[in-house]
Amino acid sequence: RAKSVAFKPGAGNFHDIPLNFFLGPDHWHKLYPIAKGKNQSPIEINSKDVHYDPSLLPWFVGYDPVGARTIANNGRTCKVVFDDTFDRSGYGPLTGIYRxxxxxxxxxxSNDHGSEHIVDGVKYAGELHLVHWNPKYSNYAEALRKYDGVTILGIFLILAHNIPVLLKRFLFYLIKGKEAPFSNFDPSILFPKSWDYWTYHGSFTTPPCEECVTWILLREPIVISPDQVNFSWTLVSLLSCLGVGPRGQGG
Known part of the structure; x- marks a missing residue:
């Protein structure tokens, strides 16, 4: 989709999904008319069409590792839930502080076609989304109904040639429906060195597809490899907190 995207050098959602979700995006509008709206995500970013906006500020995060609460597998992916009463991020294209x-x-x-957004015709192996909401609204549900209610920080993922086995094993361990306590985790350890970003106004990428999202997409992807300290620590921590071994062993 054509979309106005701004660039700034730096300093999906998880609703209850109806059955027609599995029929694909072409069917979502039958229950959610907004799915045919003008600000739907994801989009393809054409770097030649992106304009530099000097009014955009660097963005920052203020994550507290003790804010992590649970980790769960809903059958499609893994989700980490945080205490959203104090974890905060702001600036960039945002007018306030988000949680x-x-x-x-x-x-x-496929190991090279997992990202939702496309950059210059290329899909990355995966995409990490950090979902924040605007606390000027009384709660997350209200924020979903507001133009500036949500911001999602997106980070593209590249898999090193020897990582697919580890990733598949990770998914294998995350048994569908499994939820466990998860703490002492700062998601900023997953960020790339450069915080340069693209930004645009869009929507959640799954139903109900609310057009309440300010997207901040980091230009630099992160490379996930077995010898990457951050990833190795995260993988071990996730498995440890889940308390499971190979399926059929342990919790």
Whole structure:
């Protein structure tokens, strides 16, 4: 879709999904007319069409590791839920301070086609979404109904050539429907070195597809490899907190 996207050098959602979700985006508008709206996500970013906006500020995050609460597998991906009463991020294209609610991953069956957004015709292996909401509204549900209610920080993922086995094992361990306590996790350890970003106004990428999202997409992807300290720590921590081994062993 054509879309006005701004660039700034730096300093999906998880609703209850109806059955027609599995029929694909072409059917979502039957229950959610907004799915045919003018501000739907994801989009393709054509770097030649992006305009530099000097009014945009650098953005920041203020995550507290003790804010992590639970980790769960809903059958499509893994989600980490946070205490959203104090974790905060702001600036960039935002006019206020937002609170981190949850993060989740998008990846596909192919190791190089899992991202939702496309950059210059290219899909990345995956896409990490950190979902924040605007606390000027009374709660998350109200924020979903407001133009500036939500911001999602998106980070593209590249898989090193020897990572697919580990990733598949990780997914294998995350048994569908499994939820467990999860703490002492700062998601900013997953960020790339550069915080340069693209931004545009769009929507959630799954039903109900509310057009309440300010997207902040980091230009630099992160490379996930077995020898990457952050990823290795995260993988071990996730499995440890789930308290499971290979399926059929342990919790």
């Amino acid at each position: 981190l609610r949850q993060l989740h991953f998008h990846w596909g069956s």
